[in-house]
Amino acid sequence: MRKRISKPHDLDGLVPSFKGRVLLLISALERRGFEPVVVQGRRTVQQAKANTAKGTGIVQSMHRWGCAADFADRETRWDDPKFFVALGEEALKLGLWWGGEWRKPDRPHVQGCPATARAQNAIRLLKEDDVPAIDRLVSGHLFVK
Ligand SMILES: [Zn+2]
Numbered sequence: 001m002r003k004r005i006s007k008p009h010d011l012d013g014l015v016p017s018f019k020g021r022v023l024l025l026i027s028a029l030e031r032r033g034f035e036p037v038v039v040q041g042r043r044t045v046q047q048a049k050a051n052t053a054k055g056t057g058i059v060q061s062m063h064r065w066g067c068a069a070d071f072a073d074r075e076t077r078w079d080d081p082k083f084f085v086a087l088g089e090e091a092l093k094l095g096l097w098w099g100g101e102w103r104k105p106d107r108p109h110v111q112g113c114p115a116t117a118r119a120q121n122a123i124r125l126l127k128e129d130d131v132p133a134i135d136r137l138v139s140g141h142l143f144v145k
C-alpha cells in the first residue's frame with residue numbers, strides 16, 4: 001500500500017506574489033476534495049544540478065528563482081490523473097502556468113511566468129536572492145496571457 005505524503009508544504013523562499021497564488025491554488029484544490037501538497041518550492045543551484053544529473057529537471061529551473069512549485073496529492077501522490085487535471089485548471093484560473101501543457105509534460109509543476117525563452121531569460125538575468133525584482137516580473141504586470 002502506498003504511503004500518504006505527510007510532510008508540510010515547501011513554501012519557504014517562494015517570492016511573495018507567487019506564494020500568494022500558490023496558497024489560493026491549494027485552497028481551490030481543497031475545495032474540490034483533493035489534498036494538495038507543495039512537495040518542492042525553491043531549489044538551490046546544487047539541487048537543480050542534482051536533478052539535472054538524474055534527468056528530473058534543468059539547471060536553469062524557475063524553482064531557483066522561487067517562482068515555481070511542484071504539487072502532488074497527499075493521498076494519491078502522483079497516481080491520480082484527475083488531480084493533475086484539476087491542478088492545471090485551477091492554476092490557469094489564477095494566472096499561473098502549468099507544466100502539464102508543455103510539449104514534454106511536467107504535470108506536478110506550476111510556475112509564475114510563461115515557459116518561453118523570453119520570459120524565463122528575463123528572470124534568469126536576475127540574482128536568485130533579488131526577491132523584489134523577481135516578484136515584480138511574476139506579479140502579473142509584465143506577463144499577460
Ligand atoms: Zn517543477
